Amino acid sequence: MEKKQLHLGLFLMGSGHHIASWRHPDVEPEQVTSFRYFAEIAKKAEEGKLDMLFLSDGLSFHELSHPAELSRFEPISLLSALAAVTNKIGLASTVTTTYNEPFHVARKFLSLDHLSGGRAGWNVVTSYYESEAKNFSKKEHLAHQDRYIRAQEFLEVVDGLWGSWEPDALVRDKESGVYFEKDKLHQLNHDGAFFSVEGPLNIERSPQGKPVIIQAGSSNAGVNLAARSADIIFTAQDNLADARAFYRSVKDKVQAYGRNPEHVKIMPGVSVYVGKTYEEAVQKYEQLQQLITPEVGQNLLSEYLGGFAISPYDVDGPLPENIPETNGNKSRRALLIKLAEEKQLTIRELYQYVAGSRGHRLLFGTAEQIADDLENWLMEGGADGFNLMLPTFPSSLDEFVDQVVPVLQQRGIYREDYSGSTLRAHLGLLEPVYKRPILNNP
Amino acid sequence: MEKKQLHLGLFLMGSGHHIASWRHPDVEPEQVTSFRYFAEIAKKAEEGKLDMLFLSDGLSFHELSHPAELSRFEPISLLSALAAVTNKIGLASTVTTTYNEPFHVARKFLSLDHLSGGRAGWNVVTSYYESEAKNFSKKEHLAHQDRYIRAQEFLEVVDGLWGSWEPDALVRDKESGVYFEKDKLHQLNHDGAFFSVEGPLNIERSPQGKPVIIQAGSSNAGVNLAARSADIIFTAQDNLADARAFYRSVKDKVQAYGRNPEHVKIMPGVSVYVGKTYEEAVQKYEQLQQLITPEVGQNLLSEYLGGFAISPYDVDGPLPENIPETNGNKSRRALLIKLAEEKQLTIRELYQYVAGSRGHRLLFGTAEQIADDLENWLMEGGADGFNLMLPTFPSSLDEFVDQVVPVLQQRGIYREDYSGSTLRAHLGLLEPVYKRPILNNP
Known part of the structure; x- marks a missing residue:
């Protein structure tokens, strides 16, 4: 029997994930709005046979953000350009359902899917930052619960629009003059709490059936949305025991929704430092940690805790109790509070950890040691793959592709080459099902 | 003194502008959602040193549309991909202000501008089709007048967001750890009738100062918007006398708004058929005309007349009087009624004309004859350039670039090579002015 196969995504972020990477x-931090820079990274990731590139997104400016997020490309336009210079690697991006319209989003991802020959993926988020509301003529951010209700409806509309053209609707018979078959196009006529959308879409069926859906929230609402609708789940997991528990509970939920658990891939984030020795790998991390100013660290921690002002507290003391919940990202806040408690971290230790890892797991070692760890999580049921959050670009990607990938390949848990051309093929998700019954024209 | 220089845009449309081109x-009509097909066309246009490529857009499906519009790429994603395979040519697209948000639009065009090194242009439209409303949770289409009020406010917000980063805001001083200068970023704090937008944008200042603005409406409201805000005006003009009158009136309006008339380029659409002889050029047209089915012709005419049902009338009789105005595109309707009247066309002759030209001027001849005509309009004050609506792709582009462009170059009215790398440079519009005063952070 073939060994379980590892899936790898590259979370592509300007100068690198470490907050001081620039x-x-x-x-070269001035490269974060240079297309050629991203093109080289994408080609290297494709050389490493990665399943996909992934871009995060946000719709407001935050001076306390990771520097690579201050000024950055709109993700669909960047991925479209990267589609032109790559051939196989999947191209996925975050787009929020809170400050967008489903017709636009359905169309953009289907357009990217055609441009790339079936490599598009959408990470569905509901917007972390409350300030996005103010760029979209809203007085306040939609409440957490309502965001998820809207997201579920949004997804249904997008799925319906993606299914509005039957695959053989376009005939283009030069002889008869018939361009398309009218009865193979379908209006959606969706009329819901948030949206009314007639359809059909103005672009034909996706080359990969439909774009891949990713979900990243670990809140209850997020996991439910994912279990119903996602092909990939991103998650932050700090240790294998927790990862296994999360993995099992999500797969159970997927099954409870009548879906095949094999068809949902769970990919925890991991920040990887590769060295000739373990010590060299740790040194690379320490070198970056020394470049973090205390102000940057405190601000970042405040932001991850939903805007809670951390600077009045002793940096060498514990995290204060009863940090209030906000309307932002609940799961990241909860993970950090739990981490500080379990590992008995001071504020300084916690912000250093956060600044280095962005709330995800840190992994140090030689190529063999890194491969051991990834293989262990794969075989022990903690993950189907990983979302790589590498500290510095392009150097840590070069190291990963040149040193870690060959070890994974030798062990038979990772592809020697792509066997298909679509993201769905890389993930082994070949037959998407349209959940919504296709309606006829009225 | 250097001769007045001709500007050329290529209106890129799937299989070609002639409705029966497919x-x-x-x-090869199945190529209209193939990126490689568009990439070859874009490279050929760049070989011809054209100022720009231009894509139209729409947000609903219409079975009576030009076949190349039934299933097509979302334009910003296609232009982003084309940016990756071209180096100099401008990349412009239609985006409506009626069913979009200014933050998204400002960001998408600025992202394209960075991807392409300063080659982005935005054709501002207010949505022609009433049915778009139904894909965006609206009961009915916004009224014509309100669409233009919204468009003007939308443009002001986008302009403000594009100006929200001073050009030298990003410092990235590795030594001090200062990434950007806070006082060189500015909130917009726009609070208007349609939008309230805080800003700043989350992408830095445009490589070409700001993307180029195009306007295509010839209604009074459209021309006023253009005179205030546009760098390029697209227009449909059937003869030189009318073109000169339009040209003069627009340039006067531009001056009345306190702008330099030289800084607004007027580019009528023209459909060009090149042959070894005039007769061969006309034969190419006739060959395409014979491929139009009567049903397609009648439907197209109905659509251009705002949905007026034309099929009950005798196809060999005149256009009925008193065709009612609708909430759609007024200037195209008016042009067709005028054309039918002046040239005494029957319905059949009118729909054949429309189907062949899409409401724009038809031009037949040898390369020399085509060049004569374009030069005449340029020198006689009818145009600063043309938006080329070529009948079949890629063949009529190949003919234009290989045969007409060298003649224009020999006459000294068209560039031998690009002298700059941005769309603004090609157009001779080097110093964009931010109309809105930049506000400080509160």
Whole structure:
């Protein structure tokens, strides 16, 4: 029997995931709005046979953000350009359902899917930052619960629009003059709490059946949405025991929704430092940690805790109790509070950890040691793959592709080459099902 | 003194502008959602040193549309991909202000501008089709007048967001750890009738100062919007006398708004048929005309007349009087009624004309004759350039670039090579002015 196969996504982020990466001597931070820079990274990831590239997104400016997020490309336009210079690698991006319209989103991802020959993926989020509301003529951010109700309806509309053209609707018979078959196009006529959308879409069926759906929230509402609708789940998991518990509970939920658990891939984020020795890997991390100013660290931690002002508290003391919940991202806040408690971290230790990892797991070692760890999580039921949050671009990607990938390949848990051309093929998700019955024209 | 220089845009449309182009033996209509097909066309246009490529857009499906519009790429994603395979040519697209948000639109065009190194242009429209409303949770289409009020406010917000980063806001000083200068970023705090937008944008200042603005409506409201805000005006003009009158009136309006008339380029659409002889050029047209089915012709005419049902009338009789105005595109309707009256066309002759030209001027001849005509309009004050609506792709582009462009170059009225790398440079519009005063952070 073939060994279980590892899936790898590259979370592509300007100068790198470490918050101080832009100060590293090898990094050229002015490249974060240079297309050629991203093109080289994408080609290297494709050389490493990764399943996909992934871009995060946000719709407001935050001076306390990771520097690579201050000024950045709109993700669909960047992925479209990357589609032109790559051939196989999947191209996925975050787009929020809270400040968008389903017709636009359905169309953009289907357009990317055609441009790339079936490589598009959409990470569905409901907007983390409350300030996005103010760029979209709203007085306040939609409440957490309502965001998820809207997201579920949004997804249904998008799925319906993606299914509005039957695959063989376009005939283009030059002889008879018939361009398309009218009865193979379908109006959606959706009329719901948030949206009314007639359809059909103005672009034909996706080359991969439909674009891949990713979900990243670990709140109850997020996991339910994912279990119903997602092909990939991103998650932050700090240790294998927790990861296994999360993995099992999500797969159970997927099954409870009548879906095949094999068809949902769980990919925890991981920040990887590769060295010739374990010590060298740790040194690379320490070098970056020294480049973090205390102000940056405190601000980042405040932001991850939903805007809670952390600077009045002793940096060498514990995290204060009863940090209030906000209307933002609940799961990241909860993970950090739990982490500080379990590992007995001071505020300084916690912000250093957060600044280095962005709330995800840190992994140090030689290529063999890194491969051991990834293989262990794969075999022990903690993950189907990983979303790689590498500290510095392009250097840590070069190291991962040149050193870790060959080890994974030798062990038979990772592809030697792509066997298909679509993201769905890379993930082994070949036959998407349209959940919504297709309606006829009235 | 250097001769007045001609500007050329290529209106890129699937299989070609002629409605029956897809049935032509040389055309491969299944290529309209193939990126490689568009990439070859874009490279050919760049070989011809054209100022820009231009894509139209729409947000609903219409079975009576030009076949190339039934299933098509979302334009910003296609242009982003084309940016990756071209180096100099401008990349412009239609985006409506009626069913979009200014933050998204400002960001998408600025992202395209960075991807392409300063080649982005935005054709501002207010949505022609009433049915778009139904894909965006609206009961009915916004009234014509309100669409233009919204468009003007939308443009002001976008302009403000594009100006929200001063050009030198990003410092990225590795030594001090200062990534950007806070006082060089500005909130917009726009609070208007349609939008309230805080800003700043989450992408830095445009490589070309700001993307180029195009306007295409010839209604009074459209021309006023253009005179205030546009760098390029597209227009449908059937003869030189009318074109000169339009040209003069627009340039006067531009001056009345306190702008330099030289900084607004007027580009009528023109459908060009090139042959070894005039007769061969006309034969190419006739060959395509014979491929139009009567039903397609009648339906197209109905659509251009705002949905007025034309099939009950005798096809060999005149256009009925008193065709009612609708809430759609007024200027195209008026042009067709005027044309039928002046040239005494029957319904059949009118729909054949429309089907062949899409309401724009038809031009037949040898390369020399085509060049004569374009030069005449340029020198006689009818145009600063043309938006080329070529009948079949890629063949009529190949003919234009290989045969007409060298003649224009020999006459000294068209560039031998690009002298700059941005769309603004090609157009001679080097210093964009931000109309809105930049506000400080509160």
